[in-house]
Amino acid sequence: MTLQLDPLTRKKLNRFKSIKRGYYSAVILVTVIFLSFFAEFFVNSRALIVRYQGHLYFPTYGSVIVGKTFGRDYAYETNYRELQKEFRQEGEGNWVLMPISPYNAYENDLTEGIYPPTAPDRQSGHYVGTDSTGRDVFARLVYGFRTAIIFSILLLICNYTIGVTIGCAMGYFGGLFDLLFQRIIEIWANVPFLYIIIIVSSIMVPNFFTLMMIMLFFGWIQMTWYMRTATYKQRGREYVLAARAMGASDAYIILQHIIPNTISIIVTFMPFSISSGVVVLTSLDYLGFGLPAPTPSWGELLRQGTSNLSSSWIVSSVVVSMILLLTMVTFVGEAIREAFDPKKHTVYE
Amino acid sequence: MKRIAMLILVGALAGAACSKKSEPEAEKKAPVLTDAQTAAVNKADLEELFKETYLERGTMPKGINWLTNDSDPVFASPKAKKGGTYYYWMDSFPLTLRTVGPDSNGSFRSNLFHNQMDLLHMHPETGNLLPGLATHWGTNKEQNTLYLKLNPNARWSDGVPLTAYDVAFTLKFYLSKHIVAPWYNTQYGEEYDMITVYDDHTLAIRSKNKRNIKDLVYYATFEIRPRHFHILDKDWVKRTNWQIEPNTGAYLISKIEKGKFIEFKRKKDWWAKDLKYFKNRFNMDKVKISVIRDANVRLEHFLKGNLDGYPLVIPEYWHSKVTGKNVDNGYIQKVWFYNDRPQPIYAIYMSQSIDLFKNKDVRIGFAHSLNVDKVLKTVLRGDYDRMETNTMGHGVMDNKKIKARRFDLAKADEHFKKAGWEKRGPDGIRVKDGKRLSARVTYGYDAHTDRLVVLKEEAKKAGVELTLQKLDGAASFKSMLENQHEIAYTGWGAQDRMQYWGQYHSDNAHKPQKNNFGNVADKVLDPWLIAYKDEFDETKKAALAHKIQQRIHDEAYTVTLWAAPYIRFGHWRWMKFPDPVASKGSKDTTIYPFDGDWGGVFWIDEEVKKETKAAMKAGKKFPPVLIKDTRHKKG
Numbered sequence: 001m002t003l004q005l006d007p008l009t010r011k012k013l014n015r016f017k018s019i020k021r022g023y024y025s026a027v028i029l030v031t032v033i034f035l036s037f038f039a040e041f042f043v044n045s046r047a048l049i050v051r052y053q054g055h056l057y058f059p060t061y062g063s064v065i066v067g068k069t070f071g072r073d074y075a076y077e078t079n080y081r082e083l084q085k086e087f088r089q090e091g092e093g094n095w096v097l098m099p100i101s102p103y104n105a106y107e108n109d110l111t112e113g114i115y116p117p118t119a120p121d122r123q124s125g126h127y128v129g130t131d132s133t134g135r136d137v138f139a140r141l142v143y144g145f146r147t148a149i150i151f152s153i154l155l156l157i158c159n160y161t162i163g164v165t166i167g168c169a170m171g172y173f174g175g176l177f178d179l180l181f182q183r184i185i186e187i188w189a190n191v192p193f194l195y196i197i198i199i200v201s202s203i204m205v206p207n208f209f210t211l212m213m214i215m216l217f218f219g220w221i222q223m224t225w226y227m228r229t230a231t232y233k234q235r236g237r238e239y240v241l242a243a244r245a246m247g248a249s250d251a252y253i254i255l256q257h258i259i260p261n262t263i264s265i266i267v268t269f270m271p272f273s274i275s276s277g278v279v280v281l282t283s284l285d286y287l288g289f290g291l292p293a294p295t296p297s298w299g300e301l302l303r304q305g306t307s308n309l310s311s312s313w314i315v316s317s318v319v320v321s322m323i324l325l326l327t328m329v330t331f332v333g334e335a336i337r338e339a340f341d342p343k344k345h346t347v348y349e
Numbered sequence: 350m351k352r353i354a355m356l357i358l359v360g361a362l363a364g365a366a367c368s369k370k371s372e373p374e375a376e377k378k379a380p381v382l383t384d385a386q387t388a389a390v391n392k393a394d395l396e397e398l399f400k401e402t403y404l405e406r407g408t409m410p411k412g413i414n415w416l417t418n419d420s421d422p423v424f425a426s427p428k429a430k431k432g433g434t435y436y437y438w439m440d441s442f443p444l445t446l447r448t449v450g451p452d453s454n455g456s457f458r459s460n461l462f463h464n465q466m467d468l469l470h471m472h473p474e475t476g477n478l479l480p481g482l483a484t485h486w487g488t489n490k491e492q493n494t495l496y497l498k499l500n501p502n503a504r505w506s507d508g509v510p511l512t513a514y515d516v517a518f519t520l521k522f523y524l525s526k527h528i529v530a531p532w533y534n535t536q537y538g539e540e541y542d543m544i545t546v547y548d549d550h551t552l553a554i555r556s557k558n559k560r561n562i563k564d565l566v567y568y569a570t571f572e573i574r575p576r577h578f579h580i581l582d583k584d585w586v587k588r589t590n591w592q593i594e595p596n597t598g599a600y601l602i603s604k605i606e607k608g609k610f611i612e613f614k615r616k617k618d619w620w621a622k623d624l625k626y627f628k629n630r631f632n633m634d635k636v637k638i639s640v641i642r643d644a645n646v647r648l649e650h651f652l653k654g655n656l657d658g659y660p661l662v663i664p665e666y667w668h669s670k671v672t673g674k675n676v677d678n679g680y681i682q683k684v685w686f687y688n689d690r691p692q693p694i695y696a697i698y699m700s701q702s703i704d705l706f707k708n709k710d711v712r713i714g715f716a717h718s719l720n721v722d723k724v725l726k727t728v729l730r731g732d733y734d735r736m737e738t739n740t741m742g743h744g745v746m747d748n749k750k751i752k753a754r755r756f757d758l759a760k761a762d763e764h765f766k767k768a769g770w771e772k773r774g775p776d777g778i779r780v781k782d783g784k785r786l787s788a789r790v791t792y793g794y795d796a797h798t799d800r801l802v803v804l805k806e807e808a809k810k811a812g813v814e815l816t817l818q819k820l821d822g823a824a825s826f827k828s829m830l831e832n833q834h835e836i837a838y839t840g841w842g843a844q845d846r847m848q849y850w851g852q853y854h855s856d857n858a859h860k861p862q863k864n865n866f867g868n869v870a871d872k873v874l875d876p877w878l879i880a881y882k883d884e885f886d887e888t889k890k891a892a893l894a895h896k897i898q899q900r901i902h903d904e905a906y907t908v909t910l911w912a913a914p915y916i917r918f919g920h921w922r923w924m925k926f927p928d929p930v931a932s933k934g935s936k937d938t939t940i941y942p943f944d945g946d947w948g949g950v951f952w953i954d955e956e957v958k959k960e961t962k963a964a965m966k967a968g969k970k971f972p973p974v975l976i977k978d979t980r981h982k983k984g
Contacts, residue, residue: 292818
């Protein structure tokens with residue numbers, strides 16, 4: 001694969017761009033994912049900039065700045081929302097610039113006499129209300145999204161690396177290797193995934209990576225079948241025979257010829273794998289077998305939402321986000337499939 | 350991956366489908382016997398019974414001081430009406446109708462247990478002994494034997510009279526290997542020395558331990574089993590799975606639909622119905638207990654009137670979910686009754702198996718870093734009380750002078766500094782020699798996550814990091830028993846008699862399968878714990894209890910958290926209660942309608958039910974009723 005786009009790839013890209021809803025969904029998704037990596041600048045209880053006695057402070061990343069630094073009487077992390085109010089009252093030219101949504105995903109905004117969940121309220125800065133322990137729903141949505149999407153992408157990369165490698169090898173080498181792996185995979189595929197997760201998470205608290213390892217354990221299977229078939233088909237083609245006749249090594253043939261020619265399969269499956277990654281993580285969190293409390297997650301929000309149906313903002317916010325995300329991913333997936341449809345570009349003999 | 354998501358969905362659906370499956374059960378009931386037959390039943394195979402080394406026949410010793418009680422006040426209402434059906438719920442269908450043996454330890458079991466009357470009951474207001482199956486009782490000088498005279502009118506539900514041979518048989522029953530209940534085998538084996546039968550209705554139970562009379566009754570009596578019903582052989586477990594055992598209480602199971610409901614019917618000619626402390630109790634003709642798995646669905650059923658009463662201890666239920674039209678119009682009434690009985694102990698136990706908690710200052714620092722008050726005021730809405738020491742509701746046994754350590758950053762700082770945890774890392778958490786002041790909290794209650802996240806966030810201010818390890822209930826308890834925890838957050842069920850040895854004695858520290866979750870090994874405390882265990886004089890015992898509690902507090906072995914020392918529930922207006930609604934020693938009778946000590950005091954008024962239903966249709970209102978009874982409230 002070279003960086004320079006060959007005409008065929010350019011054609012595919014143009015075709016993808018011409019499918020408007022898929023293209024715009026992709027643009028939005030990529031932007032949102034990219035922004036979520038820097039969510040601390042938009043949704044955070046730490047201030048963006050504090051100006052105090054002529055000095056500028058940038059607390060977003062880095063060490064905790066304790067209240068004493070800003071002339072407060074406490075030695076734990078500064079409450080910047082309070083600090084902002086206090087600076088305004090003092091009127092000494094000090095100021096605080098807060099992010100758009102001034103809460104992080106963990107802090108409990110609890111006031112005596114007002115019991116969470118509280119409804120959306122612009123003045124307090126809880127734009128989507130709070131959950132049952134007074135945490136900002138918007139912050140938990142944003143950080144939950146980031147966790148889920150990173151989880152899905154990493155899982156996808158790992159799954160595909162293993163799946164494509166084994167699948168290609170099975171299709172390319174065939175014979176006993178193929179036979180052996182087919183049987184192994186058939187057995188593997190019959191291990192009940194959900195029970196394993198339940199058992200594992202009841203004896204230990206799964207963290208991000210153990211959860212990913214468990215899913216990876218079973219997730220790589222699907223890709224092998226497709227890759228095996230595709231490779232098998234390509235292996236019989238003349239160009240592979242030609243390459244082999246010219247003395248190319250197996251690795252060279254697989255990397256230079258077979259994978260580029262089966263890339264459409266891989267790319268087509270990608271968006272759907274991402275969406276199912278998000279769905280699985282959310283379902284597990286919903287059932288209580290996912291990431292440990294108090295990690296922000298959509299599943300956990302959904303669970304809170306369904307047990308507090310009268311606080312409709314919790315359940316509706318996560319359902320709407322989920323629908324939006326999955327719809328956009330599906331649009332992108334469709335568009336990619338259209339764009340990469342071999343019937344549009346190739347003529348088979 | 351899609352397959353995985355589908356699997357989860359299919360799994361959930363399959364679970365729902367299973368619960369819907371039902372098959373009517375053919376019930377097995379013993380036929381009603383004639384007098385001659387019953388006499389034969391009672392005398393049959395007695396020789397066989399007394400072959401056991403722990404059972405004997407004897408002649409009555411002289412000079413027993415027989416006691417009874419009919420001078421305590423009654424606590425049921427003379428206004429009570431018989432009739433109607435009480436609808437309530439269980440969260441899952443029982444796996445068996447046996448009350449001992451495999452799978453019997455479910456939440457449904459109390460309904461069966463409570464319908465077996467006790468030999469002696471306890472008055473819920475005065476705490477005195479009351480007659481049950483036995484009318485008179487007494488003890489000997491050595492304080493190890495309980496003499497009992499049984500009520501000659503006592504009958505099993507199949508009409509067979511209850512005799513002293515049933516009591517003797519019961520010990521044989523609990524010690525039998527055939528019931529597959531090792532806990533009973535060892536526990537009762539260690540407690541009972543001998544049961545002596547003097548005649549059909551008089552007997553003595555001798556314990557291996559010296560105890561005061563209340564403790565004797567508590568430890569040395571059990572649920573009596575019908576001798577004519579049980580055949581102890583290797584098929585016992587299998588055979589009795591779905592058999593309805595004859596009982597002595599007010600109700601008997603009358604209908605079962607597996608997976609759906611179990612219905613109890615009141616015995617019209619129950620032998621105890623006119624006894625002083627049982628009159629006007631157990632009033633409903635039927636009690637129908639239906640399976641409703643999900644707590645939210647249960648609440649909806651209650652709000653619709655499909656369930657007559659519902660516990661509202663959870664602040665959210667009381668303050669927000671059960672409010673609105675039904676309550677304002679007086680259709681649903683609310684009761685908040687402070688009782689004064691032993692409370693479950695919710696506490697954190699800092700395991701001294703890990704080096705961090707071997708330091709007393711660190712433990713005190715931790716105690717000052719937990720903002721329990723904030724949890725009480727916010728998450729728990731001010732409804733719960735701070736548990737000041739590790740007992741509550743044990744009367745004179747509680748050391749009321751102890752005040753639990755409050756959230757105090759200055760004091761926390763002082764103690765952490767003493768222990769060398771002065772510096773803070775870049776994330777605000779204290780550090781020492783490259784280690785962070787961080788501990789893992791193991792717990793098993795999903796509903797308590799809300800409380801723990803607040804503690805966690807607040808503890809950060811003191812420079813303490815708590816990581817939360819939520820395991821499923823059984824797994825979390827197992828990990829604590831295996832000593833894998835750093836901090837155990839757990840609740841111990843209310844004990845009628847407070848025990849300290851198991852949780853604090855050095856014999857139980859640093860070992861698996863022990864309840865000493867703090868792994869406390871304290872040379873000062875050890876002898877007191879032994880002395881407390883063996884003391885049977887109430888005053889001396891109380892003094893020891895106070896000393897023990899003080900030591901535990903001074904050394905900061907545990908941080909006790911919260912308690913809800915009350916009954917709180919909602920009920921439809923056709924469900925009527927005596928005045929006062931409950932007694933000092935009552936639990937929630939809406940969840941335990943059959944309890945012999947204090948249960949079954951309410952009644953269902955069918956006329957009021959009709960009136961209320963009509964009023965709801967017509968939009969007619971009644972004055973709203975909210976009873977808050979604080980006569981037994983402490984502090």
